[in-house]
Amino acid sequence: MDVNLQPIIDSWPFLAKALGTTLYVSVASMVLGFMIGVAVGVLRTYGGRVLYVLLGFYVDTMRAIPLLVVLVWTFFAFPLLIGRSIDAVTAGIAGLGIHLGAYVAETIRAGLTSVRRNQMQAALALGMSRFQAIRTIILPQALVRMLPALGSLLVIAIKDSAIASVIAVPELLRQTQIVAGKTFRPFELYTAAMLVYFLLCYPVARAVDRLYRRVAHLGSS
Amino acid sequence: MNKADPILTFEAVHKRYGSVMALDGVNLSIRRGEVVCLIGPSGSGKSTLLRCANALDVLDSGRIVFEGNEVRSSEATVRHVRRRMGMVFQNFELFPHLTVLRNVTIGPTTVLGMRRAAAEGRAMALLSKVGLSEKAAVYPSALSGGQQQRVAIARALAMEPALMLFDEPTSALDPETIGEVLSVMKVLADEGMTMLVVTHEMDFARRVADHVAVFDKGRVIEEGSPKEVFENAMVPRTRDFLSHLGWHGETTIPTAASTREVS
Ligand SMILES: Nc1ncnc2c1ncn2[C@@H]1O[C@H](COP(=O)(O)OP(=O)(O)OP(=O)(O)O)[C@@H](O)[C@H]1O
């Protein structure tokens, strides 16, 4: 088998732009997923029975539906519901972020409940409101404790951005497919794509690991 | 304000957890500038009483009045009361993700809206008062138990409370660090701080307290000056309890190995 890297070199700008989209979609869906996840995790832990059940419905559905189906639904079905189309990148970020949010929420909830009860009491005893206590005392400790799990979710968010190729988000995998189809060089292109995903995810996983080892003591009350 | 005014009063306070009567009609009052030590066997409701005092727990009936306000009357009073009452816990409960300095400033900055610089000035003064100014930049995990508890005291003092609640502040400490915490508390008492202290340190109670209340099964079974309680206990249960702690009064020979454990 001969290996020919010329197609990759020729379509370099095109693929670089695709990598940019992958990064953009990953980061945007992470930000969305983490915002949703922190809010839902906190509200499910401290918001009382009704919110616990209502938001539990969100968490359970998202965990029960394949991400692929969520994305397809967001792009093809949701526009019919609201009566106007949405572009693929927006749909991709929304679908990925909402899906990720459910997992982040559960992780945050586990972290919050693992912080000992007396930490909340100590914060309240200083005169803090519950909101202040959660924001300044409990949540930071929960985040530290859950860092390894949250780090895995970060990596998953990057990897899952590839699934958005099915709704034609011009991200790395999708654009690689296009170039591979045009140049009849699937081996080189898909190998390159694989390598790029690895080079993207591996340092993130390692960095989170190292960070955790440095800060673990900050979460041990 | 009159020094003899009660700052905190418990009136017929009841609290139950399921079938357990944790507080069964507590009447007690603490006057300004006074140090009241609360002693009594494990499970008698001492911690519950302190938690009710600053509304970390809700009473079932009775009243707690602090500086003229009923503690549970409104959300605003609860916040006000907690701001004016410092609390020190058995297990320190320092915030592990914050430096020692930030542990002490976080109350003033988040609750009182104090500027960070001003709060740090106050915190450094308090840290040197408890002998830990050189530890300002470290995290609690790098401190010994006695040091952590002294930081916890500084954290509570940073709110400039009118009353300090201590819940067995030395029970989780190694014997060699108990003294450093007790001497900080003694300094506070000498400065006129009003204190309600749950403790098994009979020596501290005898030397520092103005008033001792003995707790059993959710009520105060005996109270009086340290002299009255330690040397002249009227209630047999008090004498039982004191002898369990290895306290046999001044007239008998103290046992060398006093047991801390209480059944
Ligand atoms: N949150 C709670 N839920 C259920 N029961 C509780 C709770 N807190 C305290 N109790 C019970 O109430 C009673 C009084 O407990 P409390 O902690 O006030 O005792 P204590 O005098 O502080 O004891 P110790 O010396 O062991 O600290 C005990 O029987 C305890 O089991």
Ligand SMILES: [Mg+2]
């Ligand atoms: Mg207790």
